[in-house]
Amino acid sequence: MIRISSFLWVVPLIALFLISAxxxxxxxxxxxxxxxxxxxxxxxxxxxxxxxxxxINGDVGSYPTATQTGFGSVTLNGTNHNGDSVTQGAKTxxxxxxxxxxxxxxxxxxxxxxxxxxxxxxxxTSAAGTFGITGxxxxxxxGDPNAVFIFQAASTLITASSSNIVLTGSARSCNIFWQVxxxxxLGTSSTLRGNVFALTSITATTGAVIDGRLLARNGAxxxxxxxxxxxxxxxxxxxxxTSTASGTPTLPNTGHGPSLPVSPLAALxxxxxxxxxxxxxxxxxxxxxxxxxxxx
Amino acid sequence: xxxxAITGEILxxxxxxxxxSSSPARLLIPKxxxxxxxxxxxxxxxxxxxxxxxxxxxxxxxxxxAPGETGSAVIxxxxxxxxxxxxxxxxxxxxxxxxxxxxxDSAGAISSFVVWQKKEYDWDARPPEVFNKNDGKYLNLITCxxxxxxxxxSYGKRLVVFTTFEKTSVN
Numbered sequence: 001m002i003r004i005s006s007f008l009w010v011v012p013l014i015a016l017f018l019i020s021a022x023x024x025x026x027x028x029x030x031x032x033x034x035x036x037x038x039x040x041x042x043x044x045x046x047x048x049x050x051x052x053x054x055x056i057n058g059d060v061g062s063y064p065t066a067t068q069t070g071f072g073s074v075t076l077n078g079t080n081h082n083g084d085s086v087t088q089g090a091k092t093x094x095x096x097x098x099x100x101x102x103x104x105x106x107x108x109x110x111x112x113x114x115x116x117x118x119x120x121x122x123x124x125t126s127a128a129g130t131f132g133i134t135g136x137x138x139x140x141x142x143g144d145p146n147a148v149f150i151f152q153a154a155s156t157l158i159t160a161s162s163s164n165i166v167l168t169g170s171a172r173s174c175n176i177f178w179q180v181x182x183x184x185x186l187g188t189s190s191t192l193r194g195n196v197f198a199l200t201s202i203t204a205t206t207g208a209v210i211d212g213r214l215l216a217r218n219g220a221x222x223x224x225x226x227x228x229x230x231x232x233x234x235x236x237x238x239x240x241x242t243s244t245a246s247g248t249p250t251l252p253n254t255g256h257g258p259s260l261p262v263s264p265l266a267a268l269x270x271x272x273x274x275x276x277x278x279x280x281x282x283x284x285x286x287x288x289x290x291x292x293x294x295x296x
Numbered sequence: 297x298x299x300x301a302i303t304g305e306i307l308x309x310x311x312x313x314x315x316x317s318s319s320p321a322r323l324l325i326p327k328x329x330x331x332x333x334x335x336x337x338x339x340x341x342x343x344x345x346x347x348x349x350x351x352x353x354x355x356x357x358x359x360x361x362a363p364g365e366t367g368s369a370v371i372x373x374x375x376x377x378x379x380x381x382x383x384x385x386x387x388x389x390x391x392x393x394x395x396x397x398x399x400x401d402s403a404g405a406i407s408s409f410v411v412w413q414k415k416e417y418d419w420d421a422r423p424p425e426v427f428n429k430n431d432g433k434y435l436n437l438i439t440c441x442x443x444x445x446x447x448x449x450s451y452g453k454r455l456v457v458f459t460t461f462e463k464t465s466v467n
Contacts, residue, residue, distance in 0.1 A: 055466070075466060145430060167431055172366065231366075248422040249357070250344035251454040252337075252372045255440035256351075258380055 028121030029148045031233075032101045032177045034195065034213075035093035036086070041078060041230040042214050043090055044202075044221040050074050051224040052206070058213070058230030061087030062221075074223075078230075094215050098197040101179035104150050115163060121147040121171075129154030129181065133163040133190075141171030146233075148175045149194070157184040157196070159208075165193040173211045173231040183219065186210065193231070204228070320356050320363050323371060324398040324406075327391065332384050334371065334399075345370065345427075345438070351377035352384050360427055361434075363399040364407040364464055368429045372438040375451065385439035389414070389455055397435060397459050405466045409435045409459035416441060417454045426456055433461035 041058025042048060047067030048060060059078040062068070066083030081087040104123045111117075112126045115135035120142055131153045141147035147170065151157070157180045167173065176194025178184065183200045186192050189207040196202055196212065201219030204210060210228040214221050320334045337346040337355035348355035354373040361367030374383030391397075397409045417423055419442070426436050442453030 141431075170431055172430070248424050248427050249339055249359075250342070250420055250422055251417055251426070251456075252345040252347045252355075252438060253419070253440065253450050254347050254372050254383070254385065254438065254454075255375045255444065255451040256378045256380075256383075257376070257444040257446070257449065257451075 028144075029104055029123050029150055031146070031148050031175055032097050032104075032150065032195075034097055035090075037090045037093050037097060037213070037215060038232070039078070039230070040081075040090055040213060040215065041210075041228045042221050042223070043087070043094060044216045045091070045218040046201075046220045049220060049222045053225055054223050055227045057228065059086075061090065063087045063091050070223075091217070094197065094217055097177075097195075097215075098179060098199070098217060101150050101177045101197055102152060102181075104152070107152060115160070118168075119149065121149055123150040123152065125152040125154070130156045130158070131178075132158045132160070133165070133192075134160040136164045136166055138166045138168055139171045139176065139193075141167070141169040141175075143169050145170040145172055146175065147171050148177075150177045150179065151194075152179050154181040156180065156182055157198075159185070159187045159190045159192060161187040161189055163187055163190040163192075165191060167193060172233060174233040176212065184214075195231075319402045320369070320371070320399045321402050322400045323354050324400065325391070325395075326398075327395050328387050330384060332373065337372070345372060347372055347374065350374075351381070354384055357427070363401070363409070363435045364405075364433060364461060366430060366433055368425075368427055369433075369435045370427060370438065371435065375440040383439070385437070388437060388439045388457055389441060391437075391457050396462075397437070397457075399435065403466075405464050407464045408462040410462050411457055411459050413458040415456050415458070417456060419445075419448070419450050419452055419454060421454065423456070426458075435459045435461070 037043060039059045040061060041056050042060040044062040046065040047062050050070035050073065053073050055075045057077045059081055060076065061081035061083065063083040107123045107125050109127055110124050112128050112130050112132055114131055114133045114137040118138040118140055120140055131151055139149050157178055173193035178194055178196045180196060180198040184196050184198045184202045186204045186208040188205045191209045191211065193211040196214050198216045199218060200216065201221065202214045202216045203222040204214065204224065204226045206224045208226050210226065212231050214228060323330065323332045323334055333353045335348045335353050335355045336358040337348060338358055340346050345357050346355065351374040354371050357370040361369045363369040373385035375385055376383045391411050393411050393413070395411045397411065399407045436459070437457040439455050440451035441455040442451045444451055
């Protein structure tokens, strides 16, 4: 007879498999409040330096050093707050957001290299205190548009050239947070999604695209031919049609159908009708159409 | 509501970048020599996406995302006109995976999209993946296809060409 206790070791293995495969969905972290930093795409402590044509979709500002260099080639679709009171308030809120992200638990320790992996919502750190992306990192929201991903890097975040983050399962860049204990460097032509909170500086190298925010507490933000777009969660809410009972419209009727040809039967009917009307209203036709007297 | 996948190849989204949002103004499909003005359409009383008021322009579903925003932007166009002549989307079905579609918006920016899938749906389908897919930036083009049903005054199928955002350039 097989003893049941001999199989008890299998139970944690099955649980581990189910969790790692995403069949069991643990409650993920809540979002990190951005407060007044929400309107900013780029925020720095010791100035912003740019090279080449850069597009910034969102506000910019830096405090206590408001220096901006190379902004002649920046297309700014937002407000340049320089070092004004709005920037100062946002810098205060950035400290709060940074500390919030840095203090989140429970934390799962994963390898430094994130490229090639798929992660579900959670709080992540690495043993070395660094994160890197070479290739593609996939973040799977498991169907929840409010799924939150928090990465706690005690020292650096460094992404390789052409690295990318792909969002699946309704994950959104507005709910991704990179808390970096020193500095972040984003590789050439790479794509990073999420909000970067760096204690010191952030460098986006040539052609890097940021679907999120670059927020540096004490150091500078250095840009080079980038596109930075602040991501907002509210926009998605308004994109879901809610006007129908099912929430999804029926597909449109974009056809008028083939034009109707004049069939032979229809043509014959028109001829008979015309002939009938002609005999009815034409006196000569009526006389000639009178029945003749029958012959006997 | 059956659907038939004509091709299911999904292009890499590695080229995805972000785009500023604005109202779409013109639709350009170089392969089909289409350059059409974009109208804004809503819902019919029956809950269907409405259609443009003529057969040479296209209709953007204003209740959904704008092209280049996160979510599903949807544009429809007529297959044919009342006089039987071709509508703007007469040849939409000849688009293939990898073909380019462009939208210029009211601010002058041009957003480029790439075809990654085509599907046919029944005429009365309500496919969420056409209107509610929010894990990326999509532009979906719709027209009629199939056999004309005189009783329903409708073609029997709808063709949807799914495209995914590639980049935005500003003039």
